[in-house]
Amino acid sequence: MSDLGHVLVLAGGLSAERAVSLRSGERVLDALRDVGVDADLADADAALIQLIDADPPTAVFPAIHGACGEDGSIREVLALLAVPYVGSTAAASRSAFDKPTAKSVAAAAGLRTPASVTLPRETFHDLGASAVLERVVARLGLPLFVKPARGGSALGATHVQTAGELPAAMMTCFGYGDTALVEQFIPGTEVAVGVLDLGDGPRALPPVEIHPVGGSYDYAHRYTAGQTEFHVPARLPADLLARAESTAVTAHQALGLRDLSRTDLIVSGREVFFLEVNVAPGMTETSTLPMALTAAGLDLGVTCRELLRIAAARGD
Amino acid sequence: MSSEQRRSPNPSRVDPYLEHYAARTRGMVASEIRALFAVAARPEVVSLAGGMPYISALPLDAVGEMAGQLVADRGAVALQYGSGQGDPGLREGICDVMSLEGVRAHPDEVVVTVGSQQALDLITRIFVDPGDVVLAEGPSYVGALGTFASYEADVVHVPMDDHGLIPEALASALAQLAAAGRRAKFLYTCPSFHNPAGVTLDGPRRQAVLDICQRAGLPVIEDNPYGLLGFAGEPPRALRADDPRVIYLGTFSKTIAPGLRVGWAVAPAGVRDKLVLAAESAVLCHSSFAQLLVREYLATQPWREQVKVFRELYRERRDAMLGALRASMPAGCRWTEPGGGFYVWLGLPAGVDAKAMLPRAIAARVAYVPGTGFYADGTGADHLRLSYCFPEPDRIREGVRRLSSVISAELELRSTFGPAQ
Numbered sequence: 147m148s149d150l151g152h153v154l155v156l157a158g159g160l161s162a163e164r165a166v167s168l169r170s171g172e173r174v175l176d177a178l179r180d181v182g183v184d185a186d187l188a189d190a191d192a193a194l195i196q197l198i199d200a201d202p203p204t205a206v207f208p209a210i211h212g213a214c215g216e217d218g219s220i221r222e223v224l225a226l227l228a229v230p231y232v233g234s235t236a237a238a239s240r241s242a243f244d245k246p247t248a249k250s251v252a253a254a255a256g257l258r259t260p261a262s263v264t265l266p267r268e269t270f271h272d273l274g275a276s277a278v279l280e281r282v283v284a285r286l287g288l289p290l291f292v293k294p295a296r297g298g299s300a301l302g303a304t305h306v307q308t309a310g311e312l313p314a315a316m317m318t319c320f321g322y323g324d325t326a327l328v329e330q331f332i333p334g335t336e337v338a339v340g341v342l343d344l345g346d347g348p349r350a351l352p353p354v355e356i357h358p359v360g361g362s363y364d365y366a367h368r369y370t371a372g373q374t375e376f377h378v379p380a381r382l383p384a385d386l387l388a389r390a391e392s393t394a395v396t397a398h399q400a401l402g403l404r405d406l407s408r409t410d411l412i413v414s415g416r417e418v419f420f421l422e423v424n425v426a427p428g429m430t431e432t433s434t435l436p437m438a439l440t441a442a443g444l445d446l447g448v449t450c451r452e453l454l455r456i457a458a459a460r461g462d
Numbered sequence: 463m464s465s466e467q468r469r470s471p472n473p474s475r476v477d478p479y480l481e482h483y484a485a486r487t488r489g490m491v492a493s494e495i496r497a498l499f500a501v502a503a504r505p506e507v508v509s510l511a512g513g514m515p516y517i518s519a520l521p522l523d524a525v526g527e528m529a530g531q532l533v534a535d536r537g538a539v540a541l542q543y544g545s546g547q548g549d550p551g552l553r554e555g556i557c558d559v560m561s562l563e564g565v566r567a568h569p570d571e572v573v574v575t576v577g578s579q580q581a582l583d584l585i586t587r588i589f590v591d592p593g594d595v596v597l598a599e600g601p602s603y604v605g606a607l608g609t610f611a612s613y614e615a616d617v618v619h620v621p622m623d624d625h626g627l628i629p630e631a632l633a634s635a636l637a638q639l640a641a642a643g644r645r646a647k648f649l650y651t652c653p654s655f656h657n658p659a660g661v662t663l664d665g666p667r668r669q670a671v672l673d674i675c676q677r678a679g680l681p682v683i684e685d686n687p688y689g690l691l692g693f694a695g696e697p698p699r700a701l702r703a704d705d706p707r708v709i710y711l712g713t714f715s716k717t718i719a720p721g722l723r724v725g726w727a728v729a730p731a732g733v734r735d736k737l738v739l740a741a742e743s744a745v746l747c748h749s750s751f752a753q754l755l756v757r758e759y760l761a762t763q764p765w766r767e768q769v770k771v772f773r774e775l776y777r778e779r780r781d782a783m784l785g786a787l788r789a790s791m792p793a794g795c796r797w798t799e800p801g802g803g804f805y806v807w808l809g810l811p812a813g814v815d816a817k818a819m820l821p822r823a824i825a826a827r828v829a830y831v832p833g834t835g836f837y838a839d840g841t842g843a844d845h846l847r848l849s850y851c852f853p854e855p856d857r858i859r860e861g862v863r864r865l866s867s868v869i870s871a872e873l874e875l876r877s878t879f880g881p882a883q
Contacts, residue, residue: 158504162821165500191504267875275879301494302821313879320875321821359475369492371477378474432476 150183151204153454154197156220158189161212162301162322166369170429171209173436177447178207183454190220198227205457206231207450208426211298216243216426230457232450234425238402242423245295245327248401252420255400257393259420260412261286262329264295267320275313282328283309289331292316294323298424300364305331329421334414336363337380338434339394340427341407342444344452348398350391351438353411355380369432376434378441382413389418397423405453408435486614495832498820502829508861510783510848511829513657513804515716519775521763525719528758536754544750546742547734548574548726552753555760556726560712562766563689564703567710567728573737574748578687578713578725579605584740585648585683585709585727586613595639595646599627601807601836601845603657603685606650610838617838618646624798626663627651629670636678648681648709654698655688655803658836658847662698662801672705681733682708687716690769692802693777702728709733714756716804717769722752776804782855783848786862792870797848804851807833809844810869813876816846819868828864 155178157171158164171187178185188197190210206229214220218236225236234242241247246264253259263282270278283290292315293303302322304315319326340351355377358367367373379387394409397420401407408427412419427435429446436446502509532540547553553569560567575581582605590596592614598606600619610617618639621631632649639646651671653663663671675682684701689712692698702710713725727737741748759765783806787797794811808830810816816832823829833845848865850858 160501160504160506162494162498162501162824164504165497168500267878271874271878299497301497317875317879318818321818322825365494365497366491369497370490372475372480373491374475376474376476437474 150451150454150458152184152186152201153178153205153207154203155185155187155207155209156190156194156215157187157209158191159210159212159214159220160190161210161214162297163212163215163299166299166428166430167209167211167215169431170211170433173429173431174207174209174446174450177445178450178454179447181445181447181451183447183451190214195223195227198229202227203229205229205454207454208233209429211424211426211428213243213296216298216424217296218243225462228462230461232453232457233405234401234403234407235462238404239425242401242403242407242425243296245293245422248397248423249420251400252397252423255396257396257400257420258417260291260330260332262327264325264327266325268324270316275316279309279312279316283312286328286330290315291329291331292319293327293329294319295325295327297322299368299428303364305362332412332414332419334412334417334419335380335382337382337390337411337413338438339390339409339411340435340438341394341398341403341409342439342449343398343405344449345456348395348403350394351435351444352379352441353382353387353390353394354378354434354438354441355382356434369430371432374432376437378437380413386413386416386418393418393420405456406435486612489611495817495820495835498824499829501824507824507827507829508853508857508864509829510850510853510858510861510865511831512852513849514852515720516772516775516852517719517721519771520719520768524763525755525759528762529755532751532754532758540751540754542750544747544753546738546747548572548748549750549753549757552724552757552760553726555757556712558760559690559717560700560702560710560728563686563697563700565700565710565728566703571728571730571734573727573729573734573741574753575725575727575741576745576748577715577720577723578685578711578727579609580741580744581711581725581727581737582606582609582650582683582685583612584737584744585711586610586615587740588733588736589647589681590615595644596648596650597632597635597646597680598650598838599652599656599659601658601833601842602650602838603652604831604835606685607836607838610650615647619837619839620649622656622659622661624661626653626656626661626667627671629667629674632671633674636674636680646678646680648683649675650683650685651701652685652687653701654686655691655800656805657688657803658805658831658833659807660798660800660803660805661807665699668699668701669704672701672708676705676707683711684708685711687711687713688803690717691773691776691804693773693780694801706730717765717772718756718759722756723749724752724756773802776802776851779850779853779855779858780806782858783850783862786859790863790866792866792873794873795869804849806848806850808846808848810846811873812844814869814872815843817843819872822871823865823868826864826868828861828868830865
């Protein structure tokens with residue numbers, strides 16, 4: 147048994163990404179147990195605070211995706227309970243989870259990010275959808291990518307080819323949140339870059355190229371084994387690979403993130419575009435971060451154990 | 463990018479057996495809808511989605527004692543292999559149960575199955591080749607559609623109204639198939655307290671449907687899980703009661719407990735023989751323990767009284783749901799008023815899409831099943847299924863109140879963006 151003591155993996159939550167989170171949590175739990183850590187799984191529900199009070203864990207590994215897990219709220223509660231946790235602070239998570247904010251921070255740090263507009267649902271109601279959407283298309287052109295400003299797993303996201311498809315895409319988006327991010331669609335190679343900091347500063351893991359087979363990288367392609375082809379490292383020239391890595395590290399640092407994150411990028415021609423960053427990256431069998439760890443020669447369980455050790459030593 | 467640069471050292475598609483799967487697995491992919499149902503399992507969400515019987519109303523202590531006694535007294539039989547057709551004593555008990563619906567069957571005609579879902583699977587296995595036509599009500603039970611899809615059947619839906627399957631529509635569907643040089647393999651129907659529509663095929667139509675199928679030489683598969691769960695009067699007379707050629711599917715999942723997985727099929731001798739062989743090749747035999755437990759339950763427990771307890775419980779919940787729907791649903795919604803069973807089928811105002819609305823409903827802490835699940839071709843987005851069997855009446859009222867707010871918000875969203883393209 148490890149000297150780490152008892153740790154908790156948090157998974158589940160009440161967002162649309164609950165199912166994915168439960169799979170991530172189970173995988174982290176198994177990996178930790180495989181390397182001798184005394185770990186249990188807990189949901190973010192009404193029993194959690196009592197559970198932590200009754201048996202305070204040495205540290206917590208949050209594997210909750212979407213709201214609650216990535217918007218900083220669960221981390222704020224862990225801080226209130228004085229329980230150390232792996233990953234970014236509540237404040238940094240809030241900035242990272244809000245895609246428009248993260249894009250602004252990334253842009254201010256010198257990264258390229260697709261042109262976009264952020265519009266809440268009320269704006270369309272108050273000003274008239276067609277007039278607003280007309281201006282959106284006039285400004286950004288076509289094709290576009292519409293997604294909730296906060297959320298993940300491509301839920302509520304649509305690739306829009308024509309202006310006629312835009313109203314339906316907006317409605318799909320507003321199913322998952324009240325604010326939409328409408329971005330220029332940049333064709334290119336989709337790449338996810340994990341960033342890991344084991345106490346010696348953030349370093350990029352090998353970039354993972356995502357190639358959905360016969361479609362876009364939607365929910366089905368993300369979570370059905372075989373629907374997407376992954377290439378580790380991404381099939382890019384060495385200089386672009388290096389730029390993808392540095393982009394992820396820059397985003398991680400600019401947003402004040404810690405321990406681990408995953409940045410999603412598009413490499414188009416010679417340009418690297420920042421799309422978004424995740425503070426609780428997916429850990430499922432089809433998720434890119436565990437693939438990147440393997441490619442870097444790192445074991446998932448050992449890495450998670452180290453991150454928990456660092457959190458415990460840090461004390462918050 | 464040059465071809466050399468694009469060559470990957472170790473491309474991964476995660477699943478090493480990708481190239482080995484049968485073509486019929488093509489549709490087996492992760493879905494956002496399933497992901498949302500994971501949230502519905504949380505207690506904060508009022509789930510009007512799943513059709514889970516209210517097992518807490520069973521005399522669980524008595525069932526527990528019976529189970530212990532069964533192992534102690536007859537463990538060597540209860541934990542041993544059994545026959546492919548099922549325990550003879552249980553088959554006698556099943557005939558008693560069906561007599562309440564007017565069915566007179568001999569235990570030899572009964573094949574015990576792993577829930578009626580397996581009966582459906584076996585029926586489809588012995589009748590349907592890939593591409594064969596199966597007729598089914600529109601909407602139809604999602605589990606049946608899944609089975610038909612797995613055998614690559616071509617499902618043709620026959621419309622229903624508040625009185626069940628429309629005989630004229632059935633005749634018309636058969637005529638169209640004949641004109642196209644095609645022939646249906648069977649009609650799959652749930653005539654009493656339909657899942658998901660909640661409606662019941664009325665008396666005159668029952669005979670009309672049987673007549674049409676008889677003339678066409680079309681086998682009828684009568685799926686009757688809810689027949690004993692009517693809220694007023696005697697149980698509806700089964701189709702099988704008036705035509706021994708009908709293949710009848712029954713289950714104890716609703717009248718005792720689905721965890722036992724005991725269902726059955728009643729079929730004419732030729733079909734029965736094939737079902738037994740198919741069952742043996744699928745599972746060798748069914749759980750002897752579960753069969754003997756049900757047999758014991760039927761022999762020693764007041765099961766007819768227990769069915770009345772369930773009926774009264776579900777009637778109260780149906781009333782709670784209908785009352786809440788009347789009190790709160792926005793204009794443009796319409797719904798069926800079930801006389802039994804578990805489900806209300808709710809039609810949405812024009813332009814509202816039940817599938818697109820589901821994430822908003824989950825965010826508002828209420829769950830339902832979009833109508834698209836009940837049509838093989840993915841239509842049905844203008845309806846949703848509400849089940850009232852599991853939540854307490856107060857929770858049902860709260861769930862319907864939340865749902866009405868979600869539909870109102872959806873209407874506002876539709877008015878903002880106009881109809882979907």
